[in-house]
Amino acid sequence: MKLKTILADDEPHALEVLVNYLENFPEIEIIGKCENAIQAFHTLQQQKVDLIFLDIKMPGLSGTDLIRSLKNPPKVIFTTAYQDYALDGFDLNAVDYLLKPIPFDRFLRAMEKVFTVFQVGNRQVNIVEKPSVSNKDVFLYLKVDRKMVKVNVIEIYWVESLRDYIKVVLKDRVLISKQKISMLEELLPEDDFIRIHRSFIVCIQKIEGYHAHAVDIAGKELPIGRNYKSDCQRRFKMVY
Numbered sequence: 001m002k003l004k005t006i007l008a009d010d011e012p013h014a015l016e017v018l019v020n021y022l023e024n025f026p027e028i029e030i031i032g033k034c035e036n037a038i039q040a041f042h043t044l045q046q047q048k049v050d051l052i053f054l055d056i057k058m059p060g061l062s063g064t065d066l067i068r069s070l071k072n073p074p075k076v077i078f079t080t081a082y083q084d085y086a087l088d089g090f091d092l093n094a095v096d097y098l099l100k101p102i103p104f105d106r107f108l109r110a111m112e113k114v115f116t117v118f119q120v121g122n123r124q125v126n127i128v129e130k131p132s133v134s135n136k137d138v139f140l141y142l143k144v145d146r147k148m149v150k151v152n153v154i155e156i157y158w159v160e161s162l163r164d165y166i167k168v169v170l171k172d173r174v175l176i177s178k179q180k181i182s183m184l185e186e187l188l189p190e191d192d193f194i195r196i197h198r199s200f201i202v203c204i205q206k207i208e209g210y211h212a213h214a215v216d217i218a219g220k221e222l223p224i225g226r227n228y229k230s231d232c233q234r235r236f237k238m239v240y
Helices: 012-022 037-046 063-069 083-091 104-120 181-187 226-236
Strands: 003-008 028-034 051-055 075-080 096-099 139-144 147-152 156-162 165-170 174-177 193-197 200-203 207-211 214-217 220-223
Touching: 003 012, 003 037, 012 028, 012 139, 028 037, 037 051, 037 063, 051 063, 063 075, 075 104, 096 104, 104 181, 139 174, 156 181, 165 181, 181 200, 193 220, 193 226, 200 214, 200 220, 207 226
Parallel strands: 003 028, 003 051, 051 075, 075 096
Antiparallel strands: 139 147, 156 165, 156 200, 165 174, 193 200, 207 214, 214 220
16 A cells, blocks of 8 residues: 655745655655645645645644644654754654755655554555666755755766765766765665775666776776675676
Protein backbone atom coordinates (compact mmCIF):
# COMPACT_ATOMS: atom_id res chain seq x y z
CA MET A 1 0.00 0.00 0.00
CA LYS A 2 1.00 3.62 -0.40
CA LEU A 3 0.71 6.39 2.16
CA LYS A 4 -1.62 9.09 0.85
CA THR A 5 0.22 12.32 1.47
CA ILE A 6 -0.44 16.04 1.05
CA LEU A 7 2.01 18.94 1.20
CA ALA A 8 1.12 22.39 2.47
CA ASP A 9 3.46 25.36 2.18
CA ASP A 10 3.06 28.92 0.93
CA GLU A 11 6.57 28.88 -0.59
CA PRO A 12 6.67 27.24 -4.07
CA HIS A 13 10.35 26.36 -3.71
CA ALA A 14 9.70 24.58 -0.42
CA LEU A 15 6.99 22.49 -2.10
CA GLU A 16 9.38 21.67 -4.95
CA VAL A 17 12.03 20.46 -2.49
CA LEU A 18 9.54 18.13 -0.78
CA VAL A 19 8.28 16.75 -4.10
CA ASN A 20 11.83 16.03 -5.28
CA TYR A 21 12.74 14.36 -2.02
CA LEU A 22 9.59 12.23 -1.97
CA GLU A 23 10.25 10.96 -5.50
CA ASN A 24 12.81 8.67 -3.86
CA PHE A 25 10.08 6.94 -1.82
CA PRO A 26 7.67 4.77 -3.85
CA GLU A 27 5.66 4.12 -0.68
CA ILE A 28 4.42 7.73 -0.79
CA GLU A 29 1.57 8.93 -3.02
CA ILE A 30 1.23 12.71 -3.16
CA ILE A 31 -2.47 13.45 -3.56
CA GLY A 32 -2.39 17.18 -2.97
CA LYS A 33 -0.11 20.22 -2.95
CA CYS A 34 -1.58 23.16 -1.06
CA GLU A 35 -0.48 26.79 -0.94
CA ASN A 36 -1.94 27.44 2.51
CA ALA A 37 -3.58 25.74 5.46
CA ILE A 38 -7.12 26.54 4.27
CA GLN A 39 -6.56 24.57 1.06
CA ALA A 40 -5.12 21.75 3.15
CA PHE A 41 -8.22 21.80 5.38
CA HIS A 42 -10.53 21.36 2.38
CA THR A 43 -8.37 18.55 0.99
CA LEU A 44 -8.51 16.78 4.33
CA GLN A 45 -12.31 17.02 4.33
CA GLN A 46 -12.56 15.52 0.84
CA GLN A 47 -9.99 12.72 0.94
CA LYS A 48 -8.48 10.20 3.32
CA VAL A 49 -4.96 11.37 4.13
CA ASP A 50 -2.34 9.34 5.99
CA LEU A 51 0.43 11.94 6.21
CA ILE A 52 0.82 15.69 5.80
CA PHE A 53 3.97 17.76 5.45
CA LEU A 54 2.86 21.05 6.93
CA ASP A 55 4.51 24.44 7.11
CA ILE A 56 3.74 26.17 10.39
CA LYS A 57 3.83 29.88 9.57
CA MET A 58 1.37 30.51 6.72
CA PRO A 59 -1.01 33.41 6.03
CA GLY A 60 -4.57 33.13 7.30
CA LEU A 61 -4.22 29.94 9.33
CA SER A 62 -1.08 28.45 10.81
CA GLY A 63 -0.17 24.81 10.42
CA THR A 64 -0.44 24.18 14.15
CA ASP A 65 -3.90 25.79 14.29
CA LEU A 66 -4.99 23.59 11.38
CA ILE A 67 -4.01 20.43 13.24
CA ARG A 68 -5.74 21.66 16.43
CA SER A 69 -8.94 22.19 14.45
CA LEU A 70 -9.13 18.57 13.25
CA LYS A 71 -10.93 15.88 15.18
CA ASN A 72 -8.87 13.07 13.64
CA PRO A 73 -5.76 14.65 12.12
CA PRO A 74 -3.38 12.62 9.95
CA LYS A 75 0.20 12.00 10.97
CA VAL A 76 2.10 15.25 10.51
CA ILE A 77 5.64 16.37 9.84
CA PHE A 78 5.97 20.08 10.48
CA THR A 79 8.32 22.12 8.29
CA THR A 80 9.37 25.66 9.14
CA ALA A 81 12.19 28.15 8.98
CA TYR A 82 11.56 29.13 12.61
CA GLN A 83 13.05 26.97 15.33
CA ASP A 84 10.92 28.69 17.99
CA TYR A 85 7.87 26.70 16.84
CA ALA A 86 9.39 23.31 17.61
CA LEU A 87 7.73 22.95 21.01
CA ASP A 88 4.26 23.61 19.53
CA GLY A 89 4.91 20.99 16.88
CA PHE A 90 5.86 18.26 19.30
CA ASP A 91 3.01 19.17 21.65
CA LEU A 92 0.71 18.16 18.79
CA ASN A 93 2.33 14.72 18.61
CA ALA A 94 4.09 15.40 15.32
CA VAL A 95 6.09 12.57 13.79
CA ASP A 96 8.94 15.01 13.25
CA TYR A 97 9.85 18.68 12.93
CA LEU A 98 12.07 19.76 10.03
CA LEU A 99 13.90 23.05 9.99
CA LYS A 100 14.33 24.73 6.59
CA PRO A 101 16.41 24.49 4.51
CA ILE A 102 15.93 20.74 4.92
CA PRO A 103 19.03 18.60 4.20
CA PHE A 104 18.21 15.30 2.54
CA ASP A 105 19.93 13.26 5.25
CA ARG A 106 17.69 14.89 7.87
CA PHE A 107 14.64 14.28 5.67
CA LEU A 108 15.63 10.63 5.40
CA ARG A 109 15.61 10.25 9.19
CA ALA A 110 12.13 11.76 9.29
CA MET A 111 10.93 9.23 6.72
CA GLU A 112 12.35 6.38 8.79
CA LYS A 113 10.19 7.65 11.67
CA VAL A 114 7.15 7.70 9.38
CA PHE A 115 7.67 4.09 8.33
CA THR A 116 8.18 3.04 11.95
CA VAL A 117 4.95 4.75 13.01
CA PHE A 118 2.90 3.07 10.31
CA GLN A 119 4.47 -0.33 10.90
CA VAL A 120 3.39 -0.04 14.55
CA GLY A 121 -0.11 0.59 13.21
CA ASN A 122 0.08 -2.72 11.29
CA ARG A 123 0.55 -1.01 7.94
CA GLN A 124 2.99 -2.89 5.73
CA VAL A 125 5.30 -0.20 4.41
CA ASN A 126 8.82 -1.03 3.31
CA ILE A 127 11.70 1.41 3.54
CA VAL A 128 12.76 2.44 0.06
CA GLU A 129 15.71 0.71 -1.54
CA LYS A 130 18.42 2.82 -3.07
CA PRO A 131 17.40 3.48 -6.68
CA SER A 132 19.70 2.99 -9.62
CA VAL A 133 20.55 6.09 -11.63
CA SER A 134 20.62 3.91 -14.72
CA ASN A 135 16.84 3.49 -14.34
CA LYS A 136 15.80 7.05 -13.47
CA ASP A 137 17.17 10.41 -12.45
CA VAL A 138 17.74 10.77 -8.73
CA PHE A 139 18.28 14.16 -7.17
CA LEU A 140 19.96 15.20 -3.94
CA TYR A 141 20.11 18.58 -2.28
CA LEU A 142 23.49 19.61 -0.86
CA LYS A 143 23.94 22.54 1.48
CA VAL A 144 26.49 24.84 -0.13
CA ASP A 145 27.20 28.33 1.23
CA ARG A 146 23.94 28.55 3.19
CA LYS A 147 21.70 27.41 0.34
CA MET A 148 20.46 24.07 -0.92
CA VAL A 149 21.87 23.10 -4.33
CA LYS A 150 20.03 20.50 -6.43
CA VAL A 151 22.30 17.81 -7.88
CA ASN A 152 21.37 15.00 -10.26
CA VAL A 153 23.49 12.12 -8.95
CA ILE A 154 24.17 10.83 -12.48
CA GLU A 155 26.28 13.98 -12.96
CA ILE A 156 28.57 13.13 -10.03
CA TYR A 157 32.05 11.89 -10.97
CA TRP A 158 33.40 11.38 -7.49
CA VAL A 159 33.05 12.48 -3.88
CA GLU A 160 36.09 13.27 -1.76
CA SER A 161 36.20 13.54 2.02
CA LEU A 162 37.70 16.72 3.48
CA ARG A 163 37.33 15.84 7.19
CA ASP A 164 33.95 17.38 8.17
CA TYR A 165 33.28 18.46 4.57
CA ILE A 166 32.92 16.71 1.25
CA LYS A 167 33.98 17.77 -2.25
CA VAL A 168 31.50 16.67 -4.91
CA VAL A 169 33.04 16.73 -8.38
CA LEU A 170 30.67 17.18 -11.31
CA LYS A 171 31.41 17.60 -15.00
CA ASP A 172 31.32 21.41 -14.93
CA ARG A 173 31.63 22.37 -11.26
CA VAL A 174 32.84 21.37 -7.82
CA LEU A 175 30.64 21.67 -4.73
CA ILE A 176 31.83 21.80 -1.12
CA SER A 177 29.27 20.73 1.48
CA LYS A 178 29.56 20.32 5.24
CA GLN A 179 28.72 16.69 5.92
CA LYS A 180 30.45 13.36 6.37
CA ILE A 181 31.25 11.19 3.35
CA SER A 182 29.65 8.22 5.11
CA MET A 183 26.31 10.03 5.21
CA LEU A 184 26.37 10.72 1.47
CA GLU A 185 27.42 7.13 0.82
CA GLU A 186 24.15 6.00 2.41
CA LEU A 187 22.15 8.18 0.02
CA LEU A 188 23.88 7.37 -3.27
CA PRO A 189 22.52 4.48 -5.39
CA GLU A 190 24.67 1.49 -4.46
CA ASP A 191 24.45 -0.06 -7.93
CA ASP A 192 26.11 2.99 -9.45
CA PHE A 193 28.60 4.19 -6.84
CA ILE A 194 31.40 2.46 -4.98
CA ARG A 195 33.59 3.46 -2.04
CA ILE A 196 37.16 2.82 -3.21
CA HIS A 197 38.96 4.50 -0.31
CA ARG A 198 38.03 6.00 3.05
CA SER A 199 38.26 9.39 1.30
CA PHE A 200 36.72 8.58 -2.10
CA ILE A 201 33.43 7.41 -3.59
CA VAL A 202 33.28 7.16 -7.39
CA CYS A 203 30.57 6.72 -10.00
CA ILE A 204 31.25 3.40 -11.70
CA GLN A 205 29.91 4.65 -15.04
CA LYS A 206 32.50 7.45 -15.05
CA ILE A 207 35.56 5.20 -14.53
CA GLU A 208 37.86 5.33 -17.58
CA GLY A 209 40.33 2.67 -16.43
CA TYR A 210 41.74 0.99 -13.35
CA HIS A 211 44.53 -1.16 -11.99
CA ALA A 212 45.28 -2.84 -8.69
CA HIS A 213 45.87 0.37 -6.76
CA ALA A 214 43.87 3.14 -8.46
CA VAL A 215 41.08 4.12 -10.83
CA ASP A 216 41.23 6.69 -13.62
CA ILE A 217 38.33 9.10 -13.77
CA ALA A 218 38.04 12.48 -15.55
CA GLY A 219 41.80 12.58 -16.08
CA LYS A 220 42.57 11.95 -12.41
CA GLU A 221 44.00 8.90 -10.68
CA LEU A 222 42.22 8.11 -7.41
CA PRO A 223 43.68 5.54 -5.00
CA ILE A 224 42.05 2.24 -4.04
CA GLY A 225 42.40 1.74 -0.30
CA ARG A 226 43.64 -1.55 1.09
CA ASN A 227 40.39 -2.15 3.00
CA TYR A 228 38.31 -1.56 -0.15
CA LYS A 229 40.37 -3.65 -2.59
CA SER A 230 38.31 -6.85 -2.28
CA ASP A 231 35.05 -5.02 -2.99
CA CYS A 232 36.65 -3.29 -5.97
CA GLN A 233 37.88 -6.66 -7.26
CA ARG A 234 34.36 -8.03 -7.05
CA ARG A 235 32.65 -5.01 -8.61
CA PHE A 236 35.24 -4.40 -11.33
CA LYS A 237 36.00 -8.12 -11.84
CA MET A 238 39.71 -7.34 -11.57
CA VAL A 239 42.25 -10.07 -12.19
CA TYR A 240 45.74 -9.47 -10.79
